[in-house]
Amino acid sequence: MSALNAARSALVIIDVQESFRQAPFWSDADLPDFKRAVLRLERGAREHGVPVVHIFHIGKAGPFTKESGFVTPLAWLPDSPDAVFEKHTHNAFTDTGLDLWLRRRGIGHLVITGIRTEQCCETTTRVASDIGYAVDYVTEATLTFPMTHAGTGRIYSPAEIKAHTELVLAERFARIADVDDALTGWQSQRAS
Template identity: 35%
Template structure:
């Protein structure tokens, strides 16, 4: 089984919002830890980046569209560009992973209830084994739930049914 690390939408725009992401610096630190371990173990890393279109915080080519500096991709690390919540919808990501012989994904990133959730569910539907890093994805408060509640809910909902939820320090590549 060939494993890859997938980092979803950890872009500068996420850190320019009026309210910061839930435990943002700690989550970025955990993602940086995963990234360093994956690189050291020669595990492929795929970044996913959202393009929100013209005049959006995630407009292609703008500074806020870039991958967050502390976890910036190295030359040659693929960046999957997307326009929808799922990293698989109209992107060619599935074909890229299959070409590279990947069948197990370690997923982390932003936003829990949108792109992380959608990507996990799509990957499951495509037959991938998925590890959701339970403490390395985050989001913002909603009018209904706090960001912490959203993350806990998604770990509970996705865990066991669609993904294996594992904290950063227990992730095995």
């Protein structure tokens, strides 16, 4: 782990919730790899004493409302996170209490994962960086879906969206990492 990331870490799992399975754009195509990556990170965090934080999005309509009953973790996501926060914006910090919770625990390094790559995960990464956190953005542990450009009609694949997200985050807002990078960093952190 670099000196920049020497602060205590937390794993932040964003919007891995049933609401998305109700959306018309949902696809299971990339789900197996995403699930495998998230579960490796979650297991590694537990093994290395890294707090696990779940974030859930609460919307004003549809499957993202609390009343819908879909603002619950996907069935495979392990229970008992160290903290749970609900958000009403794209980032996990605005009016959630997350920043205070992290700072009170001396956490200055975040490993970001979740759904959707280019929306809540990317936005949370940008805000985290702006307010002083070191961030590892674990792209393989994010999930997104094809998107159609409104002006051109071009469809962008999840791989293209992920590549663009890495391009705009790298060295500006986050270190682009894979699961092995995060696990190695936690191992180094625990040894120091």
